[in-house]
Amino acid sequence: MAGFFKRMMAGSSVFRITSKTTRRELIQRESEIGGHLFGPVPVGHHRQFFNLDPVTWIWYEEWKDGKGKVQSKTTRYEVHENGILKVQEGAPYYFIEGQELANLLTATRMYYERVARDIYNFDAASGKPLAV
């Protein structure tokens, strides 16, 4: 039970920004929220979706295959002036379009709204701070 509570606390909004908080910690926290934007994560999977910098979004998924070996897949979306370049290891790069681009835009909007509210105490819709 204690372990369960500890895990819950780790994933809850107990996180507080202090003068010692680092960019790395903020991104780590954002990635936890981002990983749950697309519904429940399958048992045994670990998913992260986060904004790395002003021009990069990362999707990372890790799981164990039938033999218990850890598998992972990373997708990077790079913002270029002429499109969003999708980068996956071992696959050709391409600029996303159509529904795939619309889906990414939706995901980034949701991400911004959620991290603004849950981490930065900021209401993305109104552009104003949330009442503490």
Added chain:
Amino acid sequence: MTPPQPNSIDPRAELEAIFAREQGVSYENPGYDMPRRSERKRSFTPHIANSGVTEVDLIEQAKSHAPSHEQSRYEHVKQVAVISMYVNRLRDQALSGARW
């Protein structure tokens, strides 16, 4: 166009790179194998970083020259860029101790 493949795109290494930069380690010489962006991305990012021109400005400029059937796609790209900028602004403000 087929950009070159990266050496690696491990997000944990990306986070390590950020951490290293915060500790004052050079981005160009981080002391370990850094995941690389596509070559094209690497070539223009430093240029805009020092010019005050944002990705959104560049996209808007490209959009203005794009054919009509590409306008919607450029608008989506611009919106992703704007959201990326907003997220980073929140982060920067939080790290600088700024209050809204």
